[in-house]
Amino acid sequence: MASPADALNAELVKQTEIFNKLRIENSNPAALEESRKRLGEIKRDLAALKPGGKDAKKRERLLLKTPKGTRDYGPGEMFCRDYVERIVKECFVLYGGAQLDTPVFERKDILAGKYGEDAKLIFDLEDQGGEQLALRYDHTVPLARYLAMGGANNTQSKLWQVGKVYRRDNPVMSKGRMREFSQADFDISGQWDPMIPDAELLSLLCTILTRLEVGEFTIKINHRKILDGIFEVCGVPPEKIRPISSAVDKLDKLPWSEVKKEMTEEKGLDPTTADKIGEYVKHKVGSRPLLDRLLADTSLTANVKAKQGLDEINILFTFLDAYKITDRVSFDLSLARGLDYYTGLIYEAIVEASAPPGFNAVEGLDPAPPTPAAAPKKKSKKGGPDEDEEIDESQVGVGSIAAGGRYDDLVGMFAAAASGDGKKAVGLPCVGVSIGLDRIFALLWPKWVERGMRSKEVFAYVLSAGGGLLPERMGLVQELRAQGIAADFLAKNKPKLNAQFAAGERDEVPYAIILGGDELNAGLVTVKEQRWEFVDGKKTKIESADKGTQVQRAELVQWLKTTTTFKDWSSGRLIQQ
Amino acid sequence: MASPADALNAELVKQTEIFNKLRIENSNPAALEESRKRLGEIKRDLAALKPGGKDAKKRERLLLKTPKGTRDYGPGEMFCRDYVERIVKECFVLYGGAQLDTPVFERKDILAGKYGEDAKLIFDLEDQGGEQLALRYDHTVPLARYLAMGGANNTQSKLWQVGKVYRRDNPVMSKGRMREFSQADFDISGQWDPMIPDAELLSLLCTILTRLEVGEFTIKINHRKILDGIFEVCGVPPEKIRPISSAVDKLDKLPWSEVKKEMTEEKGLDPTTADKIGEYVKHKVGSRPLLDRLLADTSLTANVKAKQGLDEINILFTFLDAYKITDRVSFDLSLARGLDYYTGLIYEAIVEASAPPGFNAVEGLDPAPPTPAAAPKKKSKKGGPDEDEEIDESQVGVGSIAAGGRYDDLVGMFAAAASGDGKKAVGLPCVGVSIGLDRIFALLWPKWVERGMRSKEVFAYVLSAGGGLLPERMGLVQELRAQGIAADFLAKNKPKLNAQFAAGERDEVPYAIILGGDELNAGLVTVKEQRWEFVDGKKTKIESADKGTQVQRAELVQWLKTTTTFKDWSSGRLIQQ
Structure with missing residues (x-):
């Protein structure tokens, strides 16, 4: 195969011809200019590739990464x-x-x-x-x-x-x-x-x-109309409703004081209005009792949007009972979701393991003042021209694992x-x-x-006990695969038996099928089951004195399907236990 | 939800505040300029949205397409x-x-x-x-x-x-x-x-x-080393080998005369050299006899690359016998593949149905002079600012359906x-x-x-015969799904029975499960099998006088799994016949 320089040289020859042809034909100026440009690029790239070229070091070395x-x-x-x-x-x-x-x-x-x-x-x-x-x-x-x-x-x-x-x-x-x-x-x-x-x-x-x-999970729910109603009741101007909503959404990562600061200093909200919002969203988590409390709040229910949202949450609660999932759901007034397009119910699933450190996902308490999760530390740069820094991974939780809304x-x-x-x-x-x-x-x-x-599903590894038997191995794997049995063999003409066992063991293949010349002539093959044990994070083959079972070559497929724990790969993918 | 104008207005308020803040704080000029630019963009977008705005027509109307x-x-x-x-x-x-x-x-x-x-x-x-x-x-x-x-x-x-x-x-x-x-x-x-x-x-x-x-398919094979050997033997200069190879690859769509023209006029190859190449690639298709003929060509086997490639094809033919796929494979000297990176065996699978019109894929005869497939007609433009024209779809075959190489x-x-x-x-x-x-x-x-x-796999549709029974329907689908039975119901409080049947029929659901208040109290449900026939491209439900079977509600899941053609969706996806 051509090296990058070879490829560029070939391209240079070709483009020069094209350019000359265009010039001879008095082609239109745009096409000629395009061709001239392309030629220039190729020459620049070639120059950069040369060891002595300007910027050669920088351009020559390919960064192998995603x-x-x-x-x-x-x-x-x-x-x-x-x-x-x-x-x-x-x-x-x-x-x-x-x-x-x-x-x-x-x-x-x-x-x-x-x-x-x-x-x-x-x-x-x-x-x-x-x-x-x-x-x-x-x-x-x-x-x-x-x-x-x-x-x-x-x-x-x-x-x-x-x-x-x-x-x-x-x-x-x-x-x-x-x-x-x-x-x-x-x-x-x-x-x-x-x-x-x-x-x-x-x-x-x-x-x-x-x-x-x-693991244990909770689905936090809220309703955009309730939130918008609250904002209206508290006196947020219409054009600020979405930005203020975004600020509220950060309550799962920041304390109220920080969120209020964003509302007032960054987004220009009147502090009194912010405090009113705080009264609602700080006492935020619950189920029916919270809903009842809000339904009893006449200044809130006087707002058409809020009333509509609260009624819908009320209906939803009865359905959750029918689906038997009431205990999984938590009504959370601080959930706002960032996206613009939501109009009704919104939700977010969090698992215990995914909550940022210091934050109790289920009880939803206000987190302590700025935790490391809220302001993740920057990792120091190391090697490679990565243009900006990544956040220190140990300092942040997985976050919500699912979300959505109407x-x-x-x-x-x-x-x-x-x-x-x-x-x-x-x-x-x-x-x-x-x-x-x-x-x-x-x-x-x-x-x-x-x-x-495991990371592979090979079920049978076909080995030769001597003399290569390559066509016989090929023929057998072909037959096994046609019967839905995932099979493999070592792609060598005359491999050593040990090398074949080692290859099958690397993939943790449960059945070794061993071919021998004399045995094959007698219409027989040997099947050997192989087992692994997994102790202290290490997987080891269990050595056994078992020499395997002799099976009629003609009955091998049937034997494998009925005697072993075989799973048919041709009828849908299955997962091992 | 906010309209585009509302969203832009909200953004305008926010960005104006940011801009003013930056200006008051005597922020650095770059940040201030960035902010000013963003403000300008928002104002421009808003102006364009206004019905009377410049370019309003053009920008206002969204083109809904992929x-x-x-x-x-x-x-x-x-x-x-x-x-x-x-x-x-x-x-x-x-x-x-x-x-x-x-x-x-x-x-x-x-x-x-x-x-x-x-x-x-x-x-x-x-x-x-x-x-x-x-x-x-x-x-x-x-x-x-x-x-x-x-x-x-x-x-x-x-x-x-x-x-x-x-x-x-x-x-x-x-x-x-x-x-x-x-x-x-x-x-x-x-x-x-x-x-x-x-x-x-x-x-x-x-x-x-x-x-x-x-359908019937053929895998065409060739070897880059044989091709390169042929090019060397014919006298192609090294830097022209890949471009000439690309030209040869077009022999499945163009006659030799066109390919030769590309080699000589476009790529500057000596016409005598092109003719020599033609001698090889025109008599191009076969199996062992073709290989034997090439192996007997001493000027070709004197070339190290060509010899190596021919030997490998020879080995491959014996393996194809072991895999019992010899009759699927055709050795084709005109196959070259466009990509640069191939170094050995190359191949391409074509099916009868995929060959361009006028081209016999299996016998691989030279196609007749420029067929419609070789120079597809352009379709006339129709509506929408699609920047360039698409090729008339009726004029081109599917082409190769798989390809690869070493x-x-x-x-x-x-x-x-x-x-x-x-x-x-x-x-x-x-x-x-x-x-x-x-x-x-x-x-x-x-x-x-x-x-x-079908396009859906719903197995059971749960209906209410009167009174809504919404929680009962929700409870039953939940139970069915938990048992691996794909189930659905109509998301209405008190739907008419007909509307429910119609919804289930739209998805061709094979079993209707009908809930009635009195029946439920007696611990019973009715199961009705539904069948469709497909005649002359039209699918119709087979009307039947069968009123269905009464089944114990408590035994419903067991009954469905044992009496019907049920397939468990929780153990791998299955395809209907």
Whole structure:
């Protein structure tokens, strides 16, 4: 294969010819200029590659790494991630969902105006002549775009999506806070009776988190209309409602004094108004008793929005009983959610293990004044031209592992903007939940490592006891695979028996099938079961005096399927215990 | 939810405050300028939004579409795509593979110099202060980067990846030629005996295409060393070998006369040399007899590279016999593959249905002079500011559905470039195959539509015969789902029975479970099986006089699991027949 210099030299020859041809043909000036530019680039790159070239050192050495905030996942990790994804997808199907897939990038104007203060985190694509594009920030906006375009007949639907989304945020890799991360979304669209779809989603979320065994979890709920009602009652001017709402949302990480400071100093809110808000959101967590207290607050219930929100929470509570998930849900007035598009119920799931240090997720007490979690320490730079610093991972919790809410106006807003006549288009109420798969992976992975999980599913390793027997080994693995038995062999002509055993053991293959020339002639093969034990984080093969079992070659497949713990790979992926 | 104008107004208030604060504090000029710029942008956006604003018409109206060359996949299509992906993944596991996942974008210098003439198709991300990034063009280069970084211990491995890749090419949507498309790759790395891993991959490819029932297919094979040997023997100068190779690769779409023209006029090759090449690549297709003819060509076997390539093909043929796939493989001297990084065996799978019109894929005759496939007609523009035209979809075949080859130097090249000292780093031989999932989907989807496949897997629909019974319906679906039975109900308080039946029928749910107040009190529910027939592309419910079966509520789950054709969704996804 050509070296970079060889490739550039070949390109130089080609481009020079093109350039000369264009010049001879008196081609149009733009094309000629384009060609001249390209030639210049190639020459510059070649010069930079030369050991004596200007900037040679800097440009010559390739930095072998993934982009900031992204990472590779190897076999062991993918085995765990695949397991998480499969459980989530199975639950989506159990709840009557159908799958949707949208492109990883969108036209930029589709994403504009949807994410409030976080819009600065959107990844843009370079304008290479054509559309202005950006990587998707979540699955919600693409779904709303799909529905507004008439997808799923733009009516009642239960749709789910699993895929990666992108945010130019400061990564905290070990806790699953990445610039590229996986989200699994489930959304219900359509005109339904109040809070029924919302309750379905809370039930779905409980089922998923329970089946994934993430540990004790709580789903915090609140209602945008209650929050907006509170803000109105306290006297927040309309244009400041969303910014003040963003400030309230930080109460799970900052003490009230800091949040108040942001409201007054940064966002120009009157301190008296801020204090009134504080009266509501400081005594914030509860269930029915909190709801009853708020329903008895006549200044609040006089506000139309607040009353509507409180009534809906009231209905929701009865549904939670029917779904038997009341004890998982906590009504929390300090939950606000950053995104602009929510209009009703909002929620966020947190697990004990994911709460920032010093913060009790279940009781939701005000945290102590600035903890390390609130103001994470910067790690000192080390090696490599990484342009900005990453946050010290040990100082931050995993955070919420799932969140969502109702967004009744987003689809209608797309339809109205597309019609362009300023008329209000017919909307489509929606409610959805996003599950942060990387955060769940970050919680589960240490347990998988602890349990010493395999990263491959090979069931049978085919060995030759002498003489190579390569065509015989190839023929047998081919036969096993055709029968749904994952099989492998060592890709050498005449491998030593020890080397073959070692290769099978590296993948912890449970059955070794040994071929011998004489035995094969007699129509026989030897099957040997292999077992491992996992003690103190170390996996060791259990040595056994067992020489294996002789099986008729013709009956081998049947024998493996009936005598062993075989699982058929051709009828759906299964997880080992 | 806030309208775009409301959101902008709120942002204006906030940014004005920030700007004033910066000015009062005598902040540094750069920050002040940044803030002033942001304010200007917001004001411009607001002005544009106003009905009377300059450019108001143009900017106000949102174009609701996916980016060029991309599309959404709805429930029915995803059901089919998911099926394809699952078959492919199961085969990857059967062949001893382990999963890898890499980021969707890479640092741009990782991709540079790997794709020859096609490098212009790379999607770049905007430089937003930080790294220069680009969307991945394939899975091979990211895999090589992963291995060079020491992934999978940088040694013997069988790794697979499934995911989307990106190319700024001219899309032909209906044939599965997209700018965003899904590829499934399987790669084997490590020092092995010649052609064993290569044969494994050809066998894997045959297994996958057979199980997916894509129709009759052929795998064309060739060897880069034979091609390079032919070029050397014919007298092609070293720096022109890759460009001339690219020209040869077009022989499946263009007649020899056109290819020769590209070699001589565009790429400056001596016409006599071109004719010599023609003698080899025109009589191009065959199996052992072709190999024997080439092995008897002493001027060719005197070339070290050509001899090495021919010997390897010879070994491969014996392995194909052991794998019983000889009749699937065709030795084709005109196959060259565009990518720079191949060093040995190369291959490409084509199906009858995917060959361009007028081209016989199996016999590989020279195509007739410029067919519509070779020079696709442009479709006339219609509505919308789509910046360039798409190719008329009816004029082009699906093309190859899988391809790959050996790339022994790519990992070593990364390692050498990263060490930066110019020394040759230790390499890692690799061979891989990429399967074009969109092209396979384009082949299978019409058959799915023909067969009237469902797009949802709901098994039981829970209805109320009167009085709403909402908590009872919620409780029952919850119980069914907990038992692995996909279930749903109508999200209304007191729905009419007809409306509920209609909703269940829309999703073709096979079992209706009807709740009645009195019946429930007696501990009973009614189960009614529902069937559909599919005639002449139309699906209709078979009306039946059957009133259903009364079942004990307490025994319902057991009854459903034993009496019906139930499939458990909690133990792996299954496909309906």
